[in-house]
Amino acid sequence: MTHPAAAQVPQTRWARTVDGACIAYQDIGRGPVTLVVIHGWVSHLEIYWEQPRFARFMRRLAKKMRVLHFDKRGVGMSDRLSGPPGLDVQMDDVRAVMDAAGVERAAVFGWGTGGPPLACMFAATSPERVLALCIDAEISLAEDVPIGFPREEQELYLTRMVASWGDDERADEFVRQGFGPSAATQALAHDPAFLRWSGRFMRCAATPASYAAFDQMWYETDVRDVLSSIHVPTLVLGKAGAGEPEWAAMNEYCVDRIPGARCELVAGSEGVVWVEEPEPLVRALETFVESVRHEEAELDRMLATVMFTDVVGSTDRACEVGDACWKGLLEKHNATVRAFLARYRGTEVTTTGDGFLATFDGPARAVKCAQAVCEAVKPLGLEVRAGCHTGEIEPMGEGDVGGIAVHIGARVAALAGRSEVLVSSTVKDLVAGSGLVFEDRGRHTLKGVPDPWHLYAVTTPPAT
16 A cells, blocks of 8 residues: 655665665755765665655755765665674765765764764764764763763663564554653654554664664764864754753763864754754754855865957858858867967866866966967967956866856956957056066956956067
8 A cells, every 4th residue: 555655755766885785865855065864773764754744854954955865774775784884884885875876075964873973973084075064962872971871771771672663552662762751752652643653664664683783783882082083064953942951961062072063052852853843953954054165165266367268250250161161160279279278277167169268377377378379270260359367266066167257357358359368457467577568458347347447458479
């Protein structure tokens, strides 16, 4: 019988790990940032979506971000094991999911038992793959941390859970023990629909024996010594309504030990993040990740000289010589430009039909390259206009660049005449001593650019 929510379940895919295991994952939403969600260790991707509270939480997460989430190795729809895998193996699983989805770098959000330790370990050992780290404070359950408890209590807990695992008649035990002590959560232990879902979830997520083995592994996992090695931006998310002082102490513990981390308390009280209204937590997470992304974009900005070139009268010339001949001329033009880019150490960014955008780390090289191109294409019966400007540019992905400097460079080039190189006053002021000579072309208002700009034409004979 098909569950009524089945039609809304995202497609499940499998990532192949370095040792050949299959890790089930889902890829939902779109946005400028990818968020990898590391759930508490018990999960089943498709049964999860049968729970409306979970579906509500994930859809809200995916509203502004691309979201990847997965079943850890040994549970849910991922390959089952005879015993629990270590953190090093599970980190490979995270990488495999990101690689399968074509994601080089992502924000990572770990929650619940097993989520924060794995997220912390991954961020510490693979910082080049992690834009930002978001966790709740459940990084350890050892007896000597604020939220920890003695081994004998762990053994008693496991005995009760294993005895009732997957039993519909005793699903309330799973809810009471696994979802926390709050009044709202405990009310779920009396909700028939939630209890039916809980029984099915347990049976599909893990066997009683594997539950016991995995839960014991997470109880013994302790990443406290790793925290000081985390050097990515980190947010510890706490619930303002969680009344236990142990959680406040645990939040402080994480912030004290992760360099530069900060804690934000959001409205709510539940330890299982998807149980209650998701908006406060998701909004805090989004705001943090977006701030990191904008900060990185600012830090990635660099000073460069942009050069635009464009064939003058290209449409008329193409009509004059015909399509086949024009294609040949354009190929020769492109080869000529690329040869001079290599000579003057320029970087091709893109071609614009019959023009080029390139960047240089020195303004004099950009100007001399533009001069050389203007002269070199004349024997082809072509004339080129060129413009140069120096300013901060911003990498945009896929080798593209952006920023106001790019817009200024394009506008300067558009004002150049046949076989002319026009530059901004910034370029002129930066090439003193280079031997370049300029002719004043006055002040110009550039479309879409604030304030008029003083432009100059290069009059120095090109190098031969």
